Amino acid sequence: MAYLASLRARDCSPNTERVYAGRIALYLNFCLMRRLEWTTPGFLGLAALQQWLAPLSSRSSTVRPGPPRFRSRSTANAVMTAVAEFLRFGHAHGWVPASTTGLLSQPKLLRFNPPGYDTGESDRRREVLAAAFRFRINEPGYEDLSDEQIRRMIALTARARDRFLITLLACTGLRIGEALGLHRADMHLLASSRAAGCGIEGPHVHVRRRTDNPNRALVKSRFSRMVPVTADLVALYTDYQYERDRVAQAADSEMVFVNLFRPPLGGAMTYPNTKEMFDRLARTTGHACRPHMLRHSAATRWLRDGIDRDVVQRLLGHASPLSMEHYRHVNDAEARAAVEHVESLKERP
Known part of the structure; x- marks a missing residue:
């Protein structure tokens, strides 16, 4: 597939290529099941894909034994991101019309600026393009292991x-x-x-x-x-x-x-x-x-x-300090110590 070849040309790792291949396969299978043309799924088709992705319902239990599996909303968002990139790649090569790629993003007004983001004079850059098909989730941060x-x-x-x-x-x-x-x-x-x-x-x-x-x-x-x-x-x-x-x-x-x-x-x-x-x-x-x-x-x-x-x-090996934001975890002991520190200040003369 030309899209996977482009990932290889960008020096993406084999793991990245494998993951993206699986996500694109989900999209193409969905189009096949719903009898949609993959180059022109339409707004309703993309919205249906988003809802179909999360949660992964108990339909999976008919294929394999065991309890039903569920796909998280964050995973569904990752699949939609891969699909959007795939369709934009198709548009760049003349396979996907602009009417399709135009559905993938919508204007959004930033309520809070990311660290280091310059909105420009008179906040001209406060309006950005955001993914149109994306579940709203609370970012839990990265998982770590105790010593x-x-x-x-x-x-x-x-x-x-x-x-x-x-x-x-x-x-x-x-x-x-x-x-x-x-x-x-x-x-x-x-x-x-x-x-x-x-x-x-x-x-x-x-x-x-x-x-x-x-x-x-x-x-x-x-x-x-x-x-x-x-x-x-x-x-x-x-x-x-x-x-x-x-x-x-x-x-x-x-x-x-x-x-x-x-x-x-x-x-x-x-x-x-x-x-x-x-x-x-x-x-x-x-x-x-x-x-x-x-x-x-x-x-x-x-x-x-x-x-x-x-x-x-x-x-x-991070190029940007913004990449550090997710790594700092506050544990229960630190939270309690902070509260007790405030309490101890009250007791001082």
């Missing part, structure tokens, strides 16, 4: 490679694509890396964007960065190397994370491999376990410990 949950995840992981991967994500805040894209030459884990031509002192890893990784793992940011690591993480990497050395096929691979327990032995680990591992771990621990939750946990822990936001932004 105890992360320690339990590591303790319940039998393989040295997987223990190292979990700890790497939790300690450095790397995205899963960044971790799977690491090369062995990126691991500078000695006190000094001058012998490798690197003047940075202390153990660290280099996160570099490459477009030719055999597993198609991709670093989101176009700028390379360095992330320091701890002595404990270096020890876990040593354990993993000992495990890896027992698989002869892994010796020639330049990738850090490789298959050691299933074919192709020595091949670079892929997104599906990693998802399967985290799914197994979720069933064992009894709570959700996803790679990005470890990134959120690292960011939340740093901010809660008082690390400067600019430092956290650099560690995470």
Whole structure:
């Protein structure tokens, strides 16, 4: 499909391509069921698609056994966003008329300005275009894991490679694509890396964007960065190397994370491999376990410990400080401490 090829040309990750393919397939199947022309679904067709998407009703139980599944409104919004992008792509290539793309957005007057947004002289830019087909939801923020949950995840992981991967994500805040894209030459884990031509002192890893990784793992940011690591993480990497050395096929691979327990032995680990591992771990621990939750946990822990936001932004590889807004979670203990602090001020003479 030309649209998926365009995602590939934009260096989107295989995971992004897979997700978007599934969302576009939902739209095309809906058009087929309702006998709609996908290029001209009309206002009523798009509105019906939005309502059909959320919630995913008990019709799914007729296909597969078990309790009915439900699709959240946020997921439905994500599908509608993908459909809108797909239709705009079709319009750019002459397949979709302007009458269709004109339905996808509508003027909206900003009541509150996003941080850093300049509305211009006399608030001329206060009116923006917003998605026309979108459920109103309360943004819950990102999910994170407690330190105890992360320690339990590591303790319940039998393989040295997987223990190292979990700890790497939790300690450095790397995205899963960044971790799977690491090369062995990126691991500078000695006190000094001058012998490798690197003047940075202390153990660290280099996160570099490459477009030719055999597993198609991709670093989101176009700028390379360095992330320091701890002595404990270096020890876990040593354990993993000992495990890896027992698989002869892994010796020639330049990738850090490789298959050691299933074919192709020595091949670079892929997104599906990693998802399967985290799914197994979720069933064992009894709570959700996803790679990005470890990134959120690292960011939340740093901010809660008082690390400067600019430092956290650099560690995470965010280009914009606005990307930091979702990471700060306030827990119950912090809320109580704030109230008790106010109460203590009243008692002072």
